[in-house]
Amino acid sequence: MDRPNKEPPLLAEYDLMADLYNLEYGHEYDVPFWLSLADRERGPVVEWGAGTGRVSVPLARRGFNVTAVELSQKMLERGKKKNQSVEWVPGDMCDVKLDRLFGLSVCAFNSFLCLLDLEDALDFLRNAREHLAPGGMLGVEVSVFSPEELADPLGMANVRHDFTRPLDNGGTLDRFSATRYDTATQIMDMRLFYELFDPSGEMKSRRAHELRIRLTTRDELELMLRATGFVVESVYGGFDGEPFTPESDHLIVLARNPA
Numbered sequence: 367m368d369r370p371n372k373e374p375p376l377l378a379e380y381d382l383m384a385d386l387y388n389l390e391y392g393h394e395y396d397v398p399f400w401l402s403l404a405d406r407e408r409g410p411v412v413e414w415g416a417g418t419g420r421v422s423v424p425l426a427r428r429g430f431n432v433t434a435v436e437l438s439q440k441m442l443e444r445g446k447k448k449n450q451s452v453e454w455v456p457g458d459m460c461d462v463k464l465d466r467l468f469g470l471s472v473c474a475f476n477s478f479l480c481l482l483d484l485e486d487a488l489d490f491l492r493n494a495r496e497h498l499a500p501g502g503m504l505g506v507e508v509s510v511f512s513p514e515e516l517a518d519p520l521g522m523a524n525v526r527h528d529f530t531r532p533l534d535n536g537g538t539l540d541r542f543s544a545t546r547y548d549t550a551t552q553i554m555d556m557r558l559f560y561e562l563f564d565p566s567g568e569m570k571s572r573r574a575h576e577l578r579i580r581l582t583t584r585d586e587l588e589l590m591l592r593a594t595g596f597v598v599e600s601v602y603g604g605f606d607g608e609p610f611t612p613e614s615d616h617l618i619v620l621a622r623n624p625a
């Protein structure tokens with residue numbers, strides 16, 4: 367859909383955070399899920415908002431033909447350094463045009479939440495469907511936040527220590543965050559504070575970044591998928607295929623482009 371008044375996407379933040387991304391998000395707990403889905407479905411595979419290839423690279427190593435679309439040039443450059451058999455495409459997943467159809471389409475680890483209004487979310491889903499072969503599958507995975515994480519204590523931002531991550535060089539990365547959730551817009555504004563320590567415990571750097579996401583719910587996501595022509599096939603609350611419940615930290619929806 368042509369949207370002349372569309373705001374330019376917030377790409378700067380991930381550009382600024384690209385050097386921290388691999389230190390911050392080394393997790394692999396979701397990778398077996400995407401690999402087995404790819405084994406079950408047909409390729410080729412496209413990942414939307416692929417970051418530095420945390421999911422795309424293992425898919426390519428498994429032998430799949432993988433295209434990774436990413437808005438941030440810096441994230442994409444880091445991905446390219448990791449693996450060159452992935453086809454890296456700079457672009458906005460809401461409107462980028464790739465010249466082929468895919469059997470599996472992946473939108474993992476909150477890339478969908480980077481779309482800050484309904485129009486962008488719908489544009490993305492339409493675009494993803496246009497790039498799926500008949501019968502092809504789209505998988506979307508987003509984090510689910512608890513009521514405590516969304517509540518502002520006494521009108522203040524919600525401040526927490528998120529983690530201390532051990533690094534390969536023997537140092538550590540600490541992250542603190544101050545978040546505010548706007549129930550009217552479903553926008554969560556996050557201010558993330560990073561402290562990098564060397565192996566001796568000396569602080570090497572301290573930085574802050576702003577990040578904005580728009581949360582979604584199971585029903586909203588299902589409805590958006592239906593509105594853009596998908597048939598929802600499965601909904602999970604975790605990467606072992608467990609049901610979606612009030613305790614779930616993840617929402618995974620698999621939807622098919624009808625044959």
Ligand SMILES: C[S@@+](CC[C@H](N)C(=O)[O-])C[C@H]1O[C@@H](n2cnc3c(N)ncnc32)[C@H](O)[C@@H]1O
Nearest residue numbers: 380415416417420437438458459474475477480
């Ligand atoms: C939380 S990261 C997830 C990266 C990757 N999917 C993973 O699992 O590690 C979100 C990524 O989506 C990218 N992104 C945000 N909006 C985008 C858009 N409109 N088109 C393409 N990529 C986008 C960001 O630059 C960032 O790299």
